[in-house]
Amino acid sequence: xxxxxxxxxGFIGSHFIRYMLxxxxxxxxxxxxxxxxxxxxxxxxxxxxxxRYTFVKGDICDRDLVFDLVRDVDIVVxxxxxxxxxxxxxxxxxxxRTNVLGTQVLLDAVKEHxxxxxxxxTDEVFGTLxxxxxxFNEESxxxxxxxxxxxxxxxxxxxxxxxHTYGLPITISNCSNxxxxxxxxxxxxxxxxxxLMDGKKVPVYGDGLQVRDWIHVTDHNRGVDMILEKGxxxxxxxxGGKDAEITNIDLTKKLLTILGKDESSIEFVKDRRGHDRxxxxxxxxxxEELGWEPRISLDEGLEDMVEWYKEHSEWVDRxxxxxxxxYYDEQYSKR
Numbered sequence: 001x002x003x004x005x006x007x008x009x010g011f012i013g014s015h016f017i018r019y020m021l022x023x024x025x026x027x028x029x030x031x032x033x034x035x036x037x038x039x040x041x042x043x044x045x046x047x048x049x050x051x052r053y054t055f056v057k058g059d060i061c062d063r064d065l066v067f068d069l070v071r072d073v074d075i076v077v078x079x080x081x082x083x084x085x086x087x088x089x090x091x092x093x094x095x096x097r098t099n100v101l102g103t104q105v106l107l108d109a110v111k112e113h114x115x116x117x118x119x120x121x122t123d124e125v126f127g128t129l130x131x132x133x134x135x136f137n138e139e140s141x142x143x144x145x146x147x148x149x150x151x152x153x154x155x156x157x158x159x160x161x162x163x164h165t166y167g168l169p170i171t172i173s174n175c176s177n178x179x180x181x182x183x184x185x186x187x188x189x190x191x192x193x194x195x196l197m198d199g200k201k202v203p204v205y206g207d208g209l210q211v212r213d214w215i216h217v218t219d220h221n222r223g224v225d226m227i228l229e230k231g232x233x234x235x236x237x238x239x240g241g242k243d244a245e246i247t248n249i250d251l252t253k254k255l256l257t258i259l260g261k262d263e264s265s266i267e268f269v270k271d272r273r274g275h276d277r278x279x280x281x282x283x284x285x286x287x288e289e290l291g292w293e294p295r296i297s298l299d300e301g302l303e304d305m306v307e308w309y310k311e312h313s314e315w316v317d318r319x320x321x322x323x324x325x326x327y328y329d330e331q332y333s334k335r
Contacts, residue, residue: 007080206271208249240281
């Protein structure tokens with residue numbers, strides 16, 4: 001089985017590649033990544049010499065390149081996306097280009113070469129929940145509230161339209177907030193962990209009572225693998241965390257406890273524009289149809305994540321300074 005993984009140098013994509021190589025002896029993977037600020041080949045340094053793995057630096061909007069790559073694989077697993085909500089609020093253009101137009105290019109290539117396509121998406125496309133609302137599921141109406149979630153919603157609809165219009169063999173997964181090692185330091189959990197490690201305060205938006213559902217990246221990628229194996233064509237599967245619905249302020253307090261800090265390290269800041277109040281995911285369909293459910297509790301995952309960042313402070317420093325980009329230049333520019 002040969003996979004084209006888009007965005008495979010990013011946080012979730014790099015974990016997926018490593019997971020698939022570790023659990024499937026017969027898998028071959030082509031990693032297509034343009035290496036934006038969050039794409040880091042150091043995430044995959046340990047497997048770069050694996051004969052089953054190939055890296056291609058390129059843009060999913062490059063039709064000629066994408067069509068050539070899709071022709072020679074069996075399945076496309078599409079992680080590539082601009083994902084940071086705050087960045088989308090500052091400028092949404094890259095989000096529309098990558099998340100919508102890039103997905104269209106991939107779908108056109110899949111249609112041309114008659115390949116299978118799995119689209120990785122987010123629970124943020126469903127909007128926000130009130131405290132009394134049931135968690136999101138596959139039947140939840142779309143109600144995106146940020147430029148990022150609107151772009152992902154558009155890509156979801158496009159994937160589904162290609163299934164209904166052209167009969168493409170597609171599946172979609174909508175996951176809750178991922179966390180784990182190799183997460184780019186500007187995202188909230190690694191941002192807070194690294195700031196606390198440096199003795200700095202952490203900025204909590206608004207009153208801190210926004211609720212999120214957290215899924216460990218390993219659980220997420222095991223779910224994607226099971227969708228590839230057992231998922232029904234044209235179907236969507238929601239993937240959520242293990243008892244991991246928690247307010248931002250309580251999540252912050254968990255980190256303070258793990259790192260031996262007190263609440264004087266918290267700094268409340270003005271809330272983000274359009275900040276969704278609550279996300280939560282019901283993964284019943286994935287459990288019943290695929291036999292999937294999350295295994296890693298939030299407490300266990302956070303402990304492991306903090307320990308990883310303590311042990312990889314040099315990786316963090318290179319990410320923050322931009323020096324990680326030198327790794328690509330040194331390793332690949334002369335090839």
